[in-house]
Amino acid sequence: MPMRCKFCERPAFIKLHYPKMYLCPEHFTEYFERKVKRTIERYKLIKPGERILVVVSGGKDSAVTAFVLKKLGYDIECLHINLGIGEYSEKSEEYARRQCEALGVPLHIVRVKELLGKGIGEVRTRRPTCSYCGLTKRYIFNKFAYDNGFDAVATGHNLDDEAGFILANLLNWNTQYLAKQGPITPAQFNGKLVKKIKPLYELTEREVVAYALANGIEYHIEECPHAVGATTIEVKGILNEMEEKRPGTKINFVKGYLRKKELFEGELQETDLRECRVCGMPASGEVCSFCRFWRREEPLNFRL
Ligand code: Q46
Ligand code: ZN
Ligand code: ZN
Structure with a gap:
């Protein structure tokens, strides 16, 4: 006998x-x-x-974020950042394009290689690839949003990402990071750091996959080639095992963290932010980490 839906007589899907x-x-x-x-x-x-501004990677989480926000009636536009990681990035862009077309939402595309001369993974540096990739993405979506007057940037982070992030940082006692995590980061520095929000904060990855399936949302399944072996993937695996044995582990862990977050706040080092000499965005030194890394001499301007 197939199981039936709790609210109607139809066969269960999940x-x-x-x-x-x-x-x-x-x-x-x-x-x-x-x-x-x-x-x-x-x-x-x-x-x-x-x-x-919803940052769409072509993957499931951001696709579902854009889909649901649009369905709930919010005023959204999308931004895709093509990282220049070979075929992977080309396919990602193609998915982002199709997702936004299906939704009827404007899509803006920024290509790292065209913009900065090199793709992610092509820069000769001692810095790990994911570290400067993250820095680059964060700078671009924030600056794009700021230049075009968006009130917030929405990302697709789900409950598994958040629980994984907290656990990984606890394992290393990265208390600085633990002081700042959450579903919302308010605007700062006169709005130059645009508000960041995570609408899927309380939904598991499994639920996001099921939602995409139930609503015919197509997405890029492939992982970025640089993600292989990332600690976050292992940590998420451990959390999944725990969740299986004790349902509710992830949500209780994350909600508990939000209640106790202030314990870490004393660890925040006061960094005096000032304006980057090159781009005018917040910087902890004379030049911001983005302009320093990419050796920028001119500010980027994304104004449409
Ligand atoms: S950081 Fe690293 Fe991701 Fe950038 S290089 Fe790929 S895996 S895409 S979320
Ligand atoms: Zn039903
Ligand atoms: Zn700068």
């Missing part, structure tokens, strides 16, 4: 473990969207009338 229930595609979709809405309200992620 079994949720926490809370435990079987749902059909329609009722699962409703459950998922209600949860995103609740996250937005609970953490006050978006104020009425705000313009949101």
Whole structure:
């Protein structure tokens, strides 16, 4: 006997473990969207009338973020950053394009190689690839949002990402990082650091995959070639094993962290931010880390 949906007589499409229930595609979709809405309200992620820039990678999390925000009626546009990592990046861009076309949402594309001369992974540096990739992406989406007057940047981080991040940083006692994590990072430095929000904060990766499937959202399944062997993947695996044995582990871990986060706040070193000599964006030294890394002599301008 196939299991039936908790709310109707249709065959179940997914079994949720926490809370435990079987749902059909329609009722699962409703459950998922209600949860995103609740996250937005609970953490006050978006104020009425705000313009949101969704960073879409071509992958499932950002695709679902854009899809749900649009469906809930928010004013969104999308930004795809082509990292210049060979075929992987070409396919990613193609997926981002198709996702935004299907949604009828404007898509802006920034190509790292065209913009900065080299793709991610092509720079000769001692800095790990993911470290300068992260720095580059964060700078570009923030500057793009700032130059074009967006009120917030939304990313696709889900519950698994957040739980993994917290655990990995606890294992190394990176208390500085633990002081700053959460579903929302308010605007700072006169708005030059645009507000960052994570609407999928309380949804598991498994739920995001199921939502994409139930709603016909296509996405790039391949992982970035530089992600292989990343600690975060191992840590997420451990959390998945725990979740299996004790449903609710991840959400309780993350919510507990949010309640206790202030314990780490004393660890925050006061860095005096000033304006980067090159681009005018916040910097801890004379030149910001982006302009230093890419040896910029001129500011980038993304104004449309
Ligand atoms: S940081 Fe590293 Fe990712 Fe950049 S180089 Fe690839 S794996 S894409 S989230
Ligand atoms: Zn149902
Ligand atoms: Zn700069």
